[in-house]
Amino acid sequence: MDLLEYQVKEWFGKIGIPVLPSQRIDHPTDLKRLKIRFPIVLKSQVHGAERAKAGGVRFAQTTIDAIAAAQNIFSLPIWGELPEVVLAESKYDANQEFYLAVVLDTAVCRPVLLGCKEADIDWESAGERMHHVVVEQEFSPFYARRLALKMGLQGTLMQSVSSVVEKMYQLFIQKDLDLVEINPLAVSATSQVMALNGKVRVNERAIKRHPDLAEMAAKIISRHSSTEINSILGNWNGVKMHGKIGILGNGTGSVMATLDLVANAGGNPGVCLNLRHAFLTDTRPTTFRDRLETSLKILEADKSIQVILINFLGSIPQIEEVTEVIARFVQQENSELQSQVVHSNGSKNSRERNFTPLLVRLAGSEFKAARKYLATLKTHTDALLVVENLDEAVAAAVLLAKPTVNKK
Amino acid sequence: MNLTPESKVLIQGFCEFISSTHVAQMKAYGTNLVAGVNPGCGGQELHGLPVFDLVEEVIEQFGAIDTTIICVDPYDVLDAALEAIASNIRQIIIITAGVPPLDMVQLLRKAEACETLVIGPNSPGIIVPGKILLGTQPSEFYTPGSVGIVSRSSTLTYEIAYELTKAGLGQSISVSIGSDAIVGSSFLQWLQILDEDETTQAIVLVGQPGGGSEEAAARYITEAIDKPVIAYIAGRQAPPGKTWRQTGTLATVIGRDPNFGTAQSKLAAFKEAEVPVAERPSQIPELLRKEIN
Numbered sequence: 001m002d003l004l005e006y007q008v009k010e011w012f013g014k015i016g017i018p019v020l021p022s023q024r025i026d027h028p029t030d031l032k033r034l035k036i037r038f039p040i041v042l043k044s045q046v047h048g049a050e051r052a053k054a055g056g057v058r059f060a061q062t063t064i065d066a067i068a069a070a071q072n073i074f075s076l077p078i079w080g081e082l083p084e085v086v087l088a089e090s091k092y093d094a095n096q097e098f099y100l101a102v103v104l105d106t107a108v109c110r111p112v113l114l115g116c117k118e119a120d121i122d123w124e125s126a127g128e129r130m131h132h133v134v135v136e137q138e139f140s141p142f143y144a145r146r147l148a149l150k151m152g153l154q155g156t157l158m159q160s161v162s163s164v165v166e167k168m169y170q171l172f173i174q175k176d177l178d179l180v181e182i183n184p185l186a187v188s189a190t191s192q193v194m195a196l197n198g199k200v201r202v203n204e205r206a207i208k209r210h211p212d213l214a215e216m217a218a219k220i221i222s223r224h225s226s227t228e229i230n231s232i233l234g235n236w237n238g239v240k241m242h243g244k245i246g247i248l249g250n251g252t253g254s255v256m257a258t259l260d261l262v263a264n265a266g267g268n269p270g271v272c273l274n275l276r277h278a279f280l281t282d283t284r285p286t287t288f289r290d291r292l293e294t295s296l297k298i299l300e301a302d303k304s305i306q307v308i309l310i311n312f313l314g315s316i317p318q319i320e321e322v323t324e325v326i327a328r329f330v331q332q333e334n335s336e337l338q339s340q341v342v343h344s345n346g347s348k349n350s351r352e353r354n355f356t357p358l359l360v361r362l363a364g365s366e367f368k369a370a371r372k373y374l375a376t377l378k379t380h381t382d383a384l385l386v387v388e389n390l391d392e393a394v395a396a397a398v399l400l401a402k403p404t405v406n407k408k
Numbered sequence: 409m410n411l412t413p414e415s416k417v418l419i420q421g422f423c424e425f426i427s428s429t430h431v432a433q434m435k436a437y438g439t440n441l442v443a444g445v446n447p448g449c450g451g452q453e454l455h456g457l458p459v460f461d462l463v464e465e466v467i468e469q470f471g472a473i474d475t476t477i478i479c480v481d482p483y484d485v486l487d488a489a490l491e492a493i494a495s496n497i498r499q500i501i502i503i504t505a506g507v508p509p510l511d512m513v514q515l516l517r518k519a520e521a522c523e524t525l526v527i528g529p530n531s532p533g534i535i536v537p538g539k540i541l542l543g544t545q546p547s548e549f550y551t552p553g554s555v556g557i558v559s560r561s562s563t564l565t566y567e568i569a570y571e572l573t574k575a576g577l578g579q580s581i582s583v584s585i586g587s588d589a590i591v592g593s594s595f596l597q598w599l600q601i602l603d604e605d606e607t608t609q610a611i612v613l614v615g616q617p618g619g620g621s622e623e624a625a626a627r628y629i630t631e632a633i634d635k636p637v638i639a640y641i642a643g644r645q646a647p648p649g650k651t652w653r654q655t656g657t658l659a660t661v662i663g664r665d666p667n668f669g670t671a672q673s674k675l676a677a678f679k680e681a682e683v684p685v686a687e688r689p690s691q692i693p694e695l696l697r698k699e700i701n
Binding site (some may be wrong): 107110111137138172173176205206209237239240241249250252254257260261263264276277278288314315318363366390393399400 | 485560668
């Protein structure tokens with residue numbers, strides 16, 4: 001989950017990273033009660049990048065200027081997102097600008113400190129100018145000094161920069177971050193440092209153990225549509241593609257292998273979900289059964305999905321209840337189908353009736369009872385197919401998703 | 409790695425990832441499960457195991473424990489593992505999925521200092537078909553034989569075992585090292601274990617996008633492994649994940665390829681190492697046969 005700049009700066013201020021006096025503006029008229037001095041900068045609080053280029057950052061000398069600029073910003077969507085908040089901040093005269101970051105490097109399994117004496121980094125060729133220090137053991141401020149010295153800083157500037165890095169690291173650990181970035185860190189003529197902009201990415205798996213973050217996530221979920229949630233909260237343990245075959249599985253690797261098989265067999269994979277983890281959108285603890293129920297609803301509501309392919313093998317938690325969920329889904333589809341058949345005299349093809357056939361691949365002795373039970377369900381011919389072999393399941397799903405088969 | 413039926417095994421925590429079926433299966437397989445630890449449940453019996461509040465109480469009663477299987481909630485994994493290390497347990501298998509990565513960083517620092525082998529998180533553990541089961545791998549997909557499996561994905565590990573068993577190819581050891589972003593033991597460690605294992609004649613390595621462990625494994629195979637290896641990479645058709653700018657920024661910073669972490673980079677590494685790569689799980693037996701004969 002990415003925080004907005006004003007949220008980042010609240011955190012920075014609390015932990016002692018220098019930030020400019022600023023004020024949160026929820027409505028242009030708030031500018032009449034401005035507590036900070038002009039000239040100010042007004043910044044759109046959106047998640048998308050390049051907001052300055054898009055016109056989301058404006059300078060103002062007077063209240064009238066500021067209100068006009070704020071009205072402008074509030075009505076300017078950036079990458080499809082309208083700001084709910086605008087940040088008003090004092091202007092700062094920078095002599096020099098640096099880049100600083102703390103990031104978790106999953107390849108070395110350690111946090112890494114990054115620093116560069118330029119703020120506008122061209123990532124393609126940052127190699128020589130970007131310095132890094134791997135935090136091998138427990139953090140101690142010397143790691144931060146090591147970075148500052150590698151950046152070529154000296155004296156008080158070396159100390160003030162390393163002190164900022166140290167605080168960034170504290171925040172990183174305290175809040176379970178994947179990334180904390182200051183870009184730029186401005187240096188004034190008198191060598192004072194100031195974080196002009198910051199970015200914080202919270203680890204998705206840790207959100208629920210921080211009540212303040214869980215609350216932020218819940219707000220995002222209540223305000224935005226599911227695709228936006230995805231881009232703000234991060235990857236929700238699934239892959240979103242736009243094909244016709246929705247895939248559900250009980251492990252990442254298995255879901256990905258199924259996706260590959262579907263694509264190689266000429267099918268188009270749609271939303272693919274891994275039910276092994278709780279979803280990020282779940283604010284309360286969930287069970288496997290809950291996740292299956294939610295996923296079936298998501299896939300059913302997705303207009304592009306024509307077939308749902310479930311791939312479970314080995315063992316899953318709460319197997320009896322999970323079988324019930326599948327049975328209920330199929331029966332409900334079936335009854336809807338029948339009522340629609342009566343009303344439309346069977347003249348339309350099944351796709352237009354929002355009917356999503358289910359293909360269930362179950363392998364393993366734990367599923368014996370489930371397979372038997374599902375086989376007893378009386379369904380429309382296409383509604384449910386239970387298969388044991390993965391390649392067969394995939395071939396059947398691809399065949400079912402072909403429009404020619406459905407127009408019978 | 410102590411994988412004998414005599415080694416004493418503990419289970420810490422009972423969450424949704426472990427059930428009576430798993431415990432019964434381990435016992436039936438001859439695994440020497442001595443007890444469970446579930447704080448607040450000391451004195452009770454759960455899934456047919458005596459339960460204690462602390463790991464040290466188990467050790468007082470049963471003596472040194474060789475392996476612990478951790479199934480507590482994700483946010484309690486670090487604490488459970490540190491408790492195990494403090495009680496001198498040197499093999500830890502973490503079944504729980506979704507452990508916050510910074511907890512893993514802390515655990516790995518401690519484990520490295522205490523020479524403790526950590527498998528997982530998000531791992532179904534290890535099975536030596538016909539001998540011992542440490543974890544939740546479904547044993548029915550396995551038959552004793554000579555193919556070693558090392559994987560980063562739980563379900564795919566059994567998928568492949570199932571294909572091998574159907575094709576009449578038994579397995580020697582199968583381990584899933586876990587599919588979370590940060591896991592304890594590496595492909596390299598397991599390739600080495602499988603290379604030294606006398607029963608193992610060929611190895612199947614199963615990877616997925618993310619990180620650089622498949623690439624490191626491919627280089628290691630060229631340098632140090634004499635047994636035939638077949639690879640399979642899931643997620644080739646999946647859109648590239650967004651793992652910060654780990655594929656871009658950090659890559660250039662620390663001198664990594666911009667392709668870092670992608671399925672393509674892994675496939676290229678195996679090609680360079682001349683390791684045959686299967687297109688799909690069901691193709692693995694046929695590739696193995698070519699290598700073994």
